Amino acid sequence: MTKSIFQQTYDDFRTALTEARIKTGLSQRGLAARLEKPQSFVSKYERGERRLDVIEFFQITDALRIDPFEFLRGVRGERNQGEKAP
Numbered sequence: 001m002t003k004s005i006f007q008q009t010y011d012d013f014r015t016a017l018t019e020a021r022i023k024t025g026l027s028q029r030g031l032a033a034r035l036e037k038p039q040s041f042v043s044k045y046e047r048g049e050r051r052l053d054v055i056e057f058f059q060i061t062d063a064l065r066i067d068p069f070e071f072l073r074g075v076r077g078e079r080n081q082g083e084k085a086p
Contacts, residue, residue: 013049016075017060018046024064034063 021031021042027040035041052060061068064083 007074010051012049013075014046016071020066020071021046024066026064031060031063035059 028046029039032039032042041050045052059067061071
């Protein structure tokens, strides 16, 4: 099995997090400040250089003020729309 960091689904997840940040009007630096982390933390997970764990994901969605479960449903829905039905 391929590690999930190299799968398209994880790439879709990262892209959606980046889009959510941009939609809220935050820069990487602004989000990092809310997270009390360096800007490089945000940059690295957005580029796929660093993998997020579930606790970090919840911290990010809290900082973005978005519902984590709604976010995941959206990522899952977008992913399913691009796949052909069997």
